[in-house]
Amino acid sequence: MTTQNPRALNRFLEAARPSATYRVMDRVAARRAAGAKVISLCAGEPDFDTPDHVREAGIAAIRAGHTRYTQVAGLRALREAVAAKFERENGLTVDWRDTVVANGGKQVIFNALAATLNEGDEVIVPAPYWVSYPDIVQLCGGRTVVVACDADSGFKLSPEALQAAITPRTRWLILNSPSNPTGAVYSRAELGALAEVLLAHPQVLVLSDDIYEHLIFDGAAFHTMAQVEPRLGDRTLTMNGVSKAYAMTGWRIGFGTGPGWLIEAMEKLQGQQTSGPCSISQHAALAALTGPRDFIQRSRTVFQSRRDTMVEMLNQAPGMRCEVPQGAFYAFASCEGLIGKITPAGMRLESDEDVVNALLDEAGVAAVHGSAFGLGPYIRIAYALDDHSLKQASAAIRAFCQALSD
Structure with a gap:
């Protein structure tokens, strides 16, 4: 007689994966709780207040x-x-x-x-x-x-x-x-x-x-x-x-x-x-x-300006390449030029997941690896942040890329 495991889960649930975005957000929360300063570019939500x-x-x-x-x-x-x-x-x-x-x-x-x-x-x-x-x-x-x-x-x-x-x-x-x-x-x-x-x-x-x-x-x-x-x-x-x-x-x-x-x-x-x-x-x-819909136009104007700034700065980072997105508030940047490089902490970057982990650990910037979205080696950056934070994050990404060695 076979005894059913009381901890057995639905097989469809067992095969499913936790959200990659929320996994990164959990890491950000843990690092901040430990006192680290992190700029998060992983959450897919506007930074504005509800009208x-x-x-x-x-x-x-x-x-x-x-x-x-x-x-x-x-x-x-x-x-x-x-x-x-x-x-x-x-x-x-x-x-x-x-x-x-x-x-x-x-x-x-x-x-x-x-x-x-x-x-x-x-x-x-x-x-x-x-x-x-x-x-x-x-x-x-x-x-x-x-x-x-x-x-x-x-x-x-x-x-x-x-x-x-x-x-x-x-x-x-x-x-x-x-x-x-x-x-x-x-x-x-x-x-x-x-x-x-x-x-x-x-x-x-x-x-x-x-x-x-x-x-x-x-x-x-x-x-x-x-x-x-x-x-x-x-x-x-x-x-x-x-x-x-x-x-x-x-x-x-x-x-x-x-x-x-x-x-x-x-x-x-x-x-x-x-x-x-x-x-x-x-x-x-x-x-x-x-009700009034002027908020939509205002936020769209802000996001377009942020898009232009973020894409320009990403393309200035050695090993990164980013096409200009037509909508939403994400930049999907190729990090192919970083694969195989070694970080200042001695980590060899073998994948886009390695890249985002090193960015968080060594540069204090959180992004999500593109392979979680079905295509690597890319990273997804949500530019739903104020201009000052975006510029700080972009500068940190650029400095991280410049410090890599072969």
Whole structure:
């Protein structure tokens, strides 16, 4: 008779990895607790405060007693505002009933995959990718099919590569534009070319992660798949939220729209998982979506200036090379020229993970290794920091690179 190990974990969970970003953040916290000075370029969140009118809406909700459970899929008023947002900003015709509000964008993604994947189903994920995509797929019983998209492709998926990756088991394609970690942005024409491939494969659903929608630079326009190709609307989940655009990461509000059958399934799952999102946060998100939007333009201007400064300074560091990202607030810099070098502390750099570990230990700068995002040797730098800190970090990175020996 076999005795079950009481500590045995779900096999899908055992195969999943902790978030690389949070592992680095934990190391930063430990070093700071020990008294070390560290400039962190690893957290993917704006450094601005949530706009005043949004914060006041949260306070007003508390004072008004809006502190009870809400509907599982969110307050009707917020879902109507979400539908209006998709129509106003993305040209989509959305019924509020075909929307869902969740505890952050990550839950929207998790619920969609958990509601639709059966064991062995495949999800196409272009690399570099947000670190959580493959592990969410794994936790939901699916299999990630990674498609490498290097610098020569602008870190973007081509129609030919998409076609080659699709099999009879393909269930989803995940697209993230602007991209975390590269800042790559798909144009209307590029999305249209991908759509032509998808139209020939009706079993494939599309998850469009648009969370960085409002952080596009140089006057470029944003496009999303369901807008570019309406014929894919009945199998596209368009996901967004208030975290990046309105500096509301801690409020934990994400939302999405898609075909009714999928939204219904996601709501059913959420009802047995967390129920509705925080009522206070929902009222704050309602104020964000229906109130003044000048904050978005101001923050975009600041981030574009920071991007220009960071990319210029990274390209001045020996052994580093960084293309100019089109959006988000990340620089994805090649550190290939550092591999094989020896640090002043005597460490030989064999990988991009070695590079970020040495940067933290020897230069006091925290970044995340690109191989965690599916492509090395790169490092991801989040430039969501004040100008002074960014210049200090850039100077430290440059000095670190200059001090390396063969």
